[in-house]
Each structure stands twice: as C-alpha cells, then as structure tokens.
Amino acid sequence: MSDDINAVIQNEIDSNDVVLFMKGTADAPMCGFSAAVAHILEHLGVEYKDINVMEDNDLREGIKTFTNWPTIPQLYVKGEFVGGCDIIREMFEARELQDLLGKKGVSYSEAA
Secondary structure, three states: OOHHHHHHHHHHHHHOOEEEEEOEOOOOEOOHHHHHHHHHHHHOOOOOEEEEHHHOHHHHHHHHHHHOOOOOOEEEEOOEEEEOHHHHHHHHHOOHHHHHHHHHOOOOOOOO
C-alpha cells in the first residue's frame, strides 16, 4: 500500500467521528452490504462520512490492507475499526453497536 493512500485513509479516520468506507454512497449504495450498514447508521441517526471506494482503485485496495480486513464496507468509530456488514448487523441487533456509540460519545437516536 502506498504511503499516500495510507495517509488519506488515516486522515479520514482521524478527522471524522464515524467513517464508513463503502461501495457507493449513503444515497446510492452499490452493494447490499454497504446499503445495510448505511441503513443501520441512518436508522440510529448517526452522523457519518461515507467514502465511496469505487471511485479510486488504490483506495479500494488500500483500505483492505490498512485494516487487514478483506471486505467492504468497513466502519470506523472514533478511530477504531469496528467491522464489516455482518459484524455491524450482529452488533446492532444485540445493542452492542448502540453501546459502543454511547461509550465513544457519538450521538444516536433509536427513534430516527
């Protein structure tokens, strides 16, 4: 992975409380897995930055290497890699995602 892509990824993670590296955008996801995670975040009313990895092949491959995680989407909360779609879905259903957001000081609302 190039140092440039690594720096771009680290900057996004450092500059935003919640970052979702996804295929497509929150408004127009390009895969069901990305859509599922975006939907969970929107359901919780979480403000997050969506980053479309389909716009840049170096970014798409770089995020996998950066995290040592082979799939996209990838969710970061306050600089911490949380997981991909299956993990986020399981955490949401078990209320672990809501607990994590609360512990990290990220606003969310069940009524969103």
